[in-house]
Amino acid sequence: MALLPILTAPDPRLKQKAAPVTTVDADVRRLMDDMLDTMYAAPGIGLAAPQVGVSKRVLVMDVADKGAPPHPYRMVNPEIIWVSDDDMKAEEGCLSVPQHYADVVRPAEVTVRWLDETGAEREERFSGLASVCVQHEMDHLDGILFLDHLSALKRNMILRKLTKAKRSDPGAAA
Numbered sequence: 323m324a325l326l327p328i329l330t331a332p333d334p335r336l337k338q339k340a341a342p343v344t345t346v347d348a349d350v351r352r353l354m355d356d357m358l359d360t361m362y363a364a365p366g367i368g369l370a371a372p373q374v375g376v377s378k379r380v381l382v383m384d385v386a387d388k389g390a391p392p393h394p395y396r397m398v399n400p401e402i403i404w405v406s407d408d409d410m411k412a413e414e415g416c417l418s419v420p421q422h423y424a425d426v427v428r429p430a431e432v433t434v435r436w437l438d439e440t441g442a443e444r445e446e447r448f449s450g451l452a453s454v455c456v457q458h459e460m461d462h463l464d465g466i467l468f469l470d471h472l473s474a475l476k477r478n479m480i481l482r483k484l485t486k487a488k489r490s491d492p493g494a495a496a
């Protein structure tokens with residue numbers, strides 16, 4: 323088990339578009355295992371590779387209820403292949419945007435296709451919290467934070483606070 327340092331905004335590495343994975347090999351499997359350890363320890367319900375400084379199209383998530391058995395997803399090169407017409411508004415937070423939460427509007431349901439840890443193709447329709455989470459994590463692969471879905475006014479206010487927090491505690495800027 324290895325815990326990886328999580329980047330926090332503003333950081334140029336969080337704004338980059340991540341590269342597709344060519345082969346689901348032992349390195350990618352270890353990355354996903356380490357990301358899951360890091361996510362559970364944070365604690366969080368989703369984590370994308372760019373958040374730990376790895377510019378690859380890889381994400382993990384687990385939205386199982388507290389007390390329920392873990393239900394981890396390991397997704398390589400995920401793609402949204404269908405979105406619902408109806409939208410849903412939910413409050414989002416992000417391990418890379420600590421202490422800040424805001425409502426974001428997204429499609430209520432999505433169908434995602436990805437490669438699992440064995441390299442096999444998987445497909446699933448997500449709704450509710452899982453839908454919000456998978457869309458949020460997939461945004462990270464394109465350098466998009468939930469802040470980018472807010473008004474410029476609100477986004478800049480949060481970014482200013484994060485910058486100030488980093489200056490007063492450089493150790494937290496990992």
Ligand code: NI
Pocket residue numbers: 415416417418458459462
């Ligand atoms: Ni996030």
